[in-house]
Amino acid sequence: MSKSKTIYVCDACGATSPKWLGRCPDCGAWNSLVESLPMAASANTRHTAYAVASHAQDLTAVVSEETPRVSTGLQELDRVLGGGQVAGAAMLLGGDPGIGKSTLLLQAVSHLAQSGPALYVTGEESAGQVAMRARRLDLSSRGIRLLAENNLEQILAQAQTESPAVLVVDSIQTVFSDALQSAPGSVAQVRECAAQLVRYAKRAGVAVWLVGHVTKEGTLAGPRVLEHMVDTVLYFEGEPGNSFRIVRAIKNRFGAVNELGVFSMTDKGLAEVDNPSSLFLSQHAQPVPGSAVLVTQEGTRPLLVEVQALVSPSPLANPRRVAIGLDPNRLSMLLAVLHRHGGVPLFDQDVFINVVGGVRLNEPAADLAVVMALLSSFRNRPLDAERVLFGEVGLAGEVRAVSRAGDRLKEAAKLGFKRAMLPAASRLERSVGGIKVLQVDKLGDALDLAFD
Secondary structure, three states: OOOOOOEEEEOOOOOEEOOOOOEOOOOOOEOOEEEEOOOOHHHHHOOHHHOOOOOOOOHHHOOOOOOOEEOOOOHHHHHHHOOOEEOOOEEEEEEOOOOOHHHHHHHHHHHHOOOOOEEEEEOOOOHHHHHHHHHHOOOOOOOEEEEEOOEHHHHHHHHHHHOOOEEEEEOHHHOEOOOOOOOOOOHHHHHHHHHHHHHHHHHHOOEEEEEEEEOOOOOEOOOOHHHHHOOEEEEEEOOOOOOEEEEEEEEEOOOOOOOEEEEEEEOOEEEEOOOHHHOOOOOOOOOOOOEEEEEEEEOOEEEEEEEEEEEEEOOOOOOOEEEEOOOHHHHHHHHHHHHHHHOOOOOOEEEEEEEHHHOOOOOHHHHHHHHHHHHHHHHOOOOOOOEEEOOEEOOOOEEEOOOOHHHHHHHHHHOOOOEEEEEHHHOOOOEEOOEEEEEEOEHHHHHHOOOO
């Protein structure tokens, strides 16, 4: 018997190599080549059943129709999807183990099954475990068909028989195809199984949900091309020991990206949080040093969060710089700008930054709030508890304008804030929505007015 020839596949771009290399020659990723087996010779015919005749046509002749959407029954999830689920869309939901991915989809499928049949494929749990969860969550099981299967061909055959309106595969890492020799969860299996499921979604007009595992680096397991195959990529985030869960859209062909949905984990499943800003704000009875309120923008939603800073003398030769919810490189840059243009040296201080509630700040509008929280902790003086801040701080010490300044102030006014410090380049009136606006051009001006 001839020995099977081993190849190495890059889990970042899918490139193949006959031998292991420390760096992928195609995309340049380090330590990304993993051992795999080549696909079987019979795999060349696996696409035959999905091939359809096609022809080119003028773009002007294409009829553009409004994409109908179906509500999932969860307004926060609908917001992230762009208004609801779209027929024929392939959606990928990733998250840490045990964070609640299966619970979220089971709740959504329970509502979707009321408008059309649903097929729930479980590859990790038994049918009894899924039924037990549905009863614990007190969900309606009418219209939900349950299939415990890992074989892709069996799943597609059952889907063609059932003709569901929505198909859930939990999870894609457990599904394997007979056309490939590699083990389930390998790069080749994940890529090929996902490709056939996406092809089925487009051909049959079925909304397909894929559940994906997350690696220790925080990215979806499997090849990076898995995210390029689907229409929507959602990340389910949450801190251990914290009941709050955040669904974030990283990619969405049917809506805006970086949208945010907030849930709270309860004994009856995931509950929607209507006003997430109130959850991420300070619960202190009196103002404390090192706390600043930021108005960040997550997609189309303004969100108020509390940024906490702790600055203390360091006994170490290299003081510590710890940032939770903020890019550490961004913190290092702000410390340098604060020293150079603000005259506040923190080179001998330990600096800790934390964004309350597990929120991750990805926009530069958080710069001004971070700097003011650092100054407040360093001088041991609290900031005005009724003031919100936002603005980007440049390397030259200027405070730069950010997008949707008016929407941010309106959200702050709803929660009772009276004052705001923001960039002068925003060119807003001195009072917006009942909030007194203080506009600054440079970091030095903001520091001088920090405690006014």
